Amino acid sequence: MRVSTANMFDSSISTLQRRQQSMQESQQKLTSGKRIEYASDDPTGAARAERALSSIERVDANQRALEASRNNMSLGESALGDANEILQQIREAMVAAGNATYSDPEREGLAKKITGLRDQLLSIANRPDGSGGFVFAGQGAEGAPFIDAPGGVTYIGTPGSVQSGNLEQYAMSIDGRMAWEQARSGNGTFVTAVQPNTVDPSNPPAKSWIDAGRVSNPALLTGSSYQVQVSGSGATATYSVLDITNGTTVATGPFASGKTIDFDGISVTLTGQAADGDMFSIEPSAVGLGVFDVLDGTIAELRTPLRGDTQIAQTNAMRLRDLDSVIGNMQNMRTEVGERLNNLDGSQSRMSSLKLYNQTEQSAAEDLDMIQGISDFQNQQAGYDAALKTYASVQRMSLFQYLNL
Structure with missing residues (x-):
């Protein structure tokens, strides 16, 4: 086969261009640190990296929901703790009211004290969550979930709890009716x-x-x-x-x-x-004993004058029983909220592990092995230098250059 000088020139230039392009691609990969720049570079690897990226984004969304739930549950747990402390103060006042030596004015003084503590409890029951809602609004309310009406405190929120909607269904609110109005009457039995x-x-x-x-x-x-x-x-x-x-x-x-x-x-x-x-x-x-019903009944009885010792002993014992029931119900709700927080900690640990696994998968699929990349770039650079030198030698091998010597 006859090989002309022009053919040799074209072949050399084509080789130079290919080597230059390969060296440029290697340089770009080294700069970006990515083995796959486009899906066409490695369709299988690109699909693997895309699946890992989708999993990472789902984990990030779940983590945002988890943090929102953690914030609301922390606010709820704190509110229930504050309410429990106030109820314990009310219980101490009620125990004192059972003292047979107390006069009606002294019990009236205790009634005023319990009234003030009741107002503090109502403020806790309507505590905002910092995002325009309320901690105990349940599934939602147009305003404060508890209204102090003439007939007593009324819950106008929607019973239940808002869920995050992801696979693990993180609680985003606390059922106010369950916490404040669903204690069992009597001793529970x-x-x-x-x-x-x-x-x-x-x-x-x-x-x-x-x-x-x-x-x-x-x-x-x-x-x-x-x-x-x-x-x-x-x-x-x-x-x-x-x-x-x-x-x-x-x-x-x-x-x-x-x-x-x-x-x-x-x-x-x-x-x-x-x-x-x-x-x-x-x-x-039966279920349905409310905190404010118990307190309103207690205040009314303490303000009733001229009661005998038997009446005082009987009503005080019953109110202490009811108060213990609502305190127990609130403590149970606080325990439930605490358990939700523990579950969130466990869920966060699992999500962190899952995210790390998917990040590793994504890196394995698309990231460049820097040692191998540098080695390839150096080899391509050496090949390009050799091609340049070869071309420089070939272009001088023409008849005209020979006759000019």
Whole structure:
């Protein structure tokens, strides 16, 4: 095959251009640190890097939702802690109000103190979350979720909790109704209460009083409603317990102040002076006891003058029971919020690991091995230099240059 001088020149220039382009591409990769600049460089590697990048963006979005949830849960946990401290102060005031030596003006003073603490609780219940909403608004409210109306505090928020919408459903708010208005009445299993005296309803409800009671044997509980009736007075007084749901008498015995009465897994204690016709009810507990209902009832009773020692002891014991119930419910909600914060910490750790894995995958797919890249660039540079020298030698090998020598 005949090879002309022009063909040799064209071939040399084409080789120089290819080597120059390859060297330029290597230089660009070294500058950017990327092995893949365009999808055409490596379609498989580009797809792998794109999948990793999509996963990283999803993790970033989830982390933003997590931080928003953490902020709201931290605000809620702090608010519940503040509310619990105030409720403990109210409980101390109520214990003091049970002192038989206190006068009506002294109990009025305690009522004013509890009123001030109640107003602080209402402020906590309507605490803003810093983003235009409220910590206890649940699934949303047009304004403050708790309204202090003439008939008492009303919850106008939407029960429930807003979720983030991602796979793990981070809570973005706290159900205010559950925290403030959904305690179980009584001791959590049943509710004791005094009833009008059946012999002389015009007198105070009873000469004796009943405590909050307790469960002695959960296996024997029936869920029925009961009445405890006192017959006679003094040393001859007796009691009888009627299961009004089934219409049967389940217990009878002599009345003795401070003695425990046991029946159907329930234990209650009657204290004080027996009076013929005294009657007490025992009903199954239900959900729906609100913090502000308990406080409003307590304030009203403390401001009622001329109550006897029995009335004071009975109402104070019942209000302490109800207050303990709402405190317990709020502590349970605080525990739940704390558990959510713990879950967020665990979720954040998992997301950090997932993000690191995808960043590693992305880097492995598209990043340049710098040592290999430098080596390739140096080899291409040496090849380009050799091609230049070869071209310089070839271009002098023409007949005209030879004749000029």
